[in-house]
Amino acid sequence: MQRIHQKNRKLVRNLLLGSVMMFGFGFALVPLYDVFCEITGLNGKVTSRGPDKALQVDRSRTVTLQLIAVNNEAMPWGFNPVTEQIAIHPGLTGQTAFVARNPTARTMIGQAIPSVAPSEAASYLHKINCFCFESQSLSGGEEREMPLLFVIDPDLPAHISTITLSYTLFDITPQQKVGYIQPVRAQRFSL
Numbered sequence: 001m002q003r004i005h006q007k008n009r010k011l012v013r014n015l016l017l018g019s020v021m022m023f024g025f026g027f028a029l030v031p032l033y034d035v036f037c038e039i040t041g042l043n044g045k046v047t048s049r050g051p052d053k054a055l056q057v058d059r060s061r062t063v064t065l066q067l068i069a070v071n072n073e074a075m076p077w078g079f080n081p082v083t084e085q086i087a088i089h090p091g092l093t094g095q096t097a098f099v100a101r102n103p104t105a106r107t108m109i110g111q112a113i114p115s116v117a118p119s120e121a122a123s124y125l126h127k128i129n130c131f132c133f134e135s136q137s138l139s140g141g142e143e144r145e146m147p148l149l150f151v152i153d154p155d156l157p158a159h160i161s162t163i164t165l166s167y168t169l170f171d172i173t174p175q176q177k178v179g180y181i182q183p184v185r186a187q188r189f190s191l
Contacts (some may be wrong), residue, residue, distance in 0.1 A: 038109040057091035058154040068166040075171045077102050090154040097145045102138035111135045112167040121163045
């Protein structure tokens, strides 16, 4: 009988230890993923909100910026860029916008997450002002034009002539208190 109690205690201890370790691993996944993306350059993850210095305009070349808007499957909003493609000289400040429309009858909160391709270009595309820096709240039936102000660093490698900037829009309404809407501050990212 005592042997069964010892086995049960050992099993419970191992289960508790395993649960704590799984929780710790799940908690550490986000920072580990960030480090992995930074080291490998995968996912086109952006790291700052703008250039550190004034940039010289490189009028000898033109870079095409393609803009893509995608909704997460749980997001019913209409979401699209005003312009799907922009040709711009590196160093010039570019301006465009995306339009979001909430077709539901209720207030919803959305958060746009950016991604850049090729991932090598992510550190050369700087967002100065972007709707993705904060969550966006739209009342039922409301439509809003959301600005994007950016600059492409003239140090962009010469073999890159086209950059794709994609935003995925997520419904974060369940994570926010409806009635008191506090913007979700995005970490400092750059595109």
